[in-house]
Amino acid sequence: MRSAVRPRGGQPRDEAAAAAPSRGPRRSRRERVIRSTQWTAWGFLAPVVAYLGLFYAYPLYRNIDLSIRSYTVTSFVSGNAPFAGFANYRAIFANPTFAPALLNTAVFVFVSIAFQFAIGLGLAVFFHRNFRLSGLLRALFLVPWLLPLLVSASTWSWMLNSDSGVVNAFLQAVGLSPIDWLTSPTWSLGAVLIANIWIGIPFNLVIMYSGLQGIPPDVFEAASIDGASGWQRFWRITFPLLRPVSAITLLLGFVYTLKVFDIIWIMTRGGPATSSTTLAIWSYQLSFGSLLPDFSSAAAVGNVLIVIAVVFALVYVRARHRLEAL
Amino acid sequence: MKHRPAWLTAIGVGVTAVMLFPVYWMVNVSLTQTSNMRKSPPNLIPVDGTLDGYTVVLRQQLPYLGTSLLVGLGTVALTLVLAAPAGYSLAKLRPRGGGVVNLLLLVAQMIPAIVMAMGFYAIYIKLGLLDSVWGLILADSTIAVPFGVLIFSAFMSRIPDELLQAARIDGAGSLRTFGSIVLPVSRNGIITVSLFAFLWAWSDFLFANTLDNGGSLQPITLGIYAYIGNNNQQWNAIMATAVVASVPAAVLLVLAQRYVAAGVTAGAVKD
Numbered sequence: 001m002r003s004a005v006r007p008r009g010g011q012p013r014d015e016a017a018a019a020a021p022s023r024g025p026r027r028s029r030r031e032r033v034i035r036s037t038q039w040t041a042w043g044f045l046a047p048v049v050a051y052l053g054l055f056y057a058y059p060l061y062r063n064i065d066l067s068i069r070s071y072t073v074t075s076f077v078s079g080n081a082p083f084a085g086f087a088n089y090r091a092i093f094a095n096p097t098f099a100p101a102l103l104n105t106a107v108f109v110f111v112s113i114a115f116q117f118a119i120g121l122g123l124a125v126f127f128h129r130n131f132r133l134s135g136l137l138r139a140l141f142l143v144p145w146l147l148p149l150l151v152s153a154s155t156w157s158w159m160l161n162s163d164s165g166v167v168n169a170f171l172q173a174v175g176l177s178p179i180d181w182l183t184s185p186t187w188s189l190g191a192v193l194i195a196n197i198w199i200g201i202p203f204n205l206v207i208m209y210s211g212l213q214g215i216p217p218d219v220f221e222a223a224s225i226d227g228a229s230g231w232q233r234f235w236r237i238t239f240p241l242l243r244p245v246s247a248i249t250l251l252l253g254f255v256y257t258l259k260v261f262d263i264i265w266i267m268t269r270g271g272p273a274t275s276s277t278t279l280a281i282w283s284y285q286l287s288f289g290s291l292l293p294d295f296s297s298a299a300a301v302g303n304v305l306i307v308i309a310v311v312f313a314l315v316y317v318r319a320r321h322r323l324e325a326l
Numbered sequence: 327m328k329h330r331p332a333w334l335t336a337i338g339v340g341v342t343a344v345m346l347f348p349v350y351w352m353v354n355v356s357l358t359q360t361s362n363m364r365k366s367p368p369n370l371i372p373v374d375g376t377l378d379g380y381t382v383v384l385r386q387q388l389p390y391l392g393t394s395l396l397v398g399l400g401t402v403a404l405t406l407v408l409a410a411p412a413g414y415s416l417a418k419l420r421p422r423g424g425g426v427v428n429l430l431l432l433v434a435q436m437i438p439a440i441v442m443a444m445g446f447y448a449i450y451i452k453l454g455l456l457d458s459v460w461g462l463i464l465a466d467s468t469i470a471v472p473f474g475v476l477i478f479s480a481f482m483s484r485i486p487d488e489l490l491q492a493a494r495i496d497g498a499g500s501l502r503t504f505g506s507i508v509l510p511v512s513r514n515g516i517i518t519v520s521l522f523a524f525l526w527a528w529s530d531f532l533f534a535n536t537l538d539n540g541g542s543l544q545p546i547t548l549g550i551y552a553y554i555g556n557n558n559q560q561w562n563a564i565m566a567t568a569v570v571a572s573v574p575a576a577v578l579l580v581l582a583q584r585y586v587a588a589g590v591t592a593g594a595v596k597d
Binding site: 037041051056060061062131134137139146147149152154157158159201255259262266283284298302303306309 | 331332334335337338339341342345346348349351352355363364365366367368407408409411412414415416419420421422424427430431432433434435436437438439440441442443444445446447448449451464467468471475500504525528529531532535536547550551554561564565568571572575576578579583
């Protein structure tokens with residue numbers, strides 16, 4: 001349709017471009033095509049970009065604004081709070097909860113990821129042997145990950161209950177003394193870690209399993225013909241080949257675990273005292289979890305969390321560049 | 327076919343049983359009589375079980391379940407409408423600056439939900455959207471939209487270019503092409519995204535508790551939370567609600583297991 005109209009409009013330009021016969025008009029037509037496809041491309045993209053601006057950038061902006069002003073409950077509604085600069089940040093760094101919250105966050109994230117990844121990878125290698133029923137069992141392994149976090153958290157709270165929990169009943173049955181999982185400062189972080197590791201294993205299993213499937217089978221065959229043992233095959237071949245998949249799994253695990261809120265809040269509310277308070281929990285305690293919400297401090301804590309996540313993402317990007325450069 | 331040793335299957339069943347023990351325990355407790363709840367050691371199987379917990383659910387939790395269903399479906403609709411065209415654009419139309427959008431989508435997923443909740447709260451107070459189902463749908467969609475775009479662009483980049491060119495030659499405009507070619511062949515992507523969007527909205531607790539905890543329509547996660555928060559000792563009712571709240575997860579797993587795995591991997595191991 002369009003090409004039928006084109007020659008007429010194109011003619012004068014053909015004459016003008018006589019010095020460079022036939023190249024000029026074609027390029028201008030291509031430019032016009034590119035411009036119109038750019039319009040189309042951005043037309044399809046515009047809703048999401050607007051959405052990102054309205055529902056990510058603006059809340060984020062509001063959050064930064066909260067953190068650099070001193071809002072009270074009333075000024076939170078009215079919106080005119082005095083500018084405070086970094087005072088809120090200084091206050092949270094000096095707060096006695098900050099150090100334990102940061103430490104708990106670090107322990108929670110690294111222990112969770114270490115166990116989730118090691119167990120997930122082990123299971124992936126195991127299921128990769130494709131025995132009878134392996135597909136069905138692998139599917140069942142997804143269940144903990146698909147359950148609402150609130151459901152898993154309340155189930156674990158009841159299982160870890162000091163007096164009537166099945167875990168303590170088991171410990172007693174094998175001759176150990178029961179543990180106050182959720183009510184003793186020594187164990188509360190361990191208790192939420194157990195639940196969180198349990199929830200994260202399926203995710204690691206699925207990704208690492210698909211990573212394993214991406215390795216051509218002849219690689220393993222060649223290695224076993226060369227006489228490599230199962231252990232050697234894993235450390236010398238499987239593990240190095242899985243490095244890119246592992247890196248992305250660990251990064252995603254890091255980002256998700258840093259944000260964990262539901263599990264800890266349901267199981268311990270960050271307590272007793274601050275023994276299982278992470279930065280995410282602390283931020284919630286300061287804002288919605290308090291009768292006199294201090295949204296400014298809560299927002300500052302939340303922004304610290306974002307900075308940590310972004311720093312690790314940048315470390316990941318750099319590490320990947322270095323890997324690719326090798 | 328290679329030999330498949332039975333002992334591997336035995337170990338596999340054992341490991342899976344350990345992994346799923348908490349799920350079994352949830353069902354077991356939901357069927358236990360209140361009088362047996364504090365028994366030591368607890369009954370490993372529900373001897374003289376009861377459905378009391380479930381009758382309580384039927385009596386008290388149905389409105390919550392309805393709200394969750396509504397919020398889940400609303401989130402799915404909003405996510406699909408936003409994410410599918412964007413995924414198509416990023417996968418096939420090469421918009422200038424598309425890389426930046428991709429990066430923003432990744433960064434968006436790093437923002438902790440608590441930060442989003444505070445931002446939304448501040449905005450909703452002004453707009454009067456607090457305690458409304460629409461506000462909750464909007465907030466829940468932020469969990470799923472960035473993921474949805476990434477999944478759609480991963481699925482749609484596999485559509486052969488010849489197919490789209492053929493449509494163009496036949497005179498289809500870009501909207502036509504999108505509606506009658508791209509969407510139908512992206513069925514798997516649509517299913518995967520819908521599934522996760524629904525599941526995440528259904529499971530959301532933080533947005534519900536911060537943006538809708540005074541609303542007349544509350545989702546099931548708040549129903550469970552209200553039980554726990556009231557220091558309710560009716561653990562069979564709590565666990566029965568938990569079992570019912572897990573039904574969508576179970577249904578999706580049975581009906582759409584391969585899409586679940588596809589979603590996890592496409593989101594993570596895309597490039």
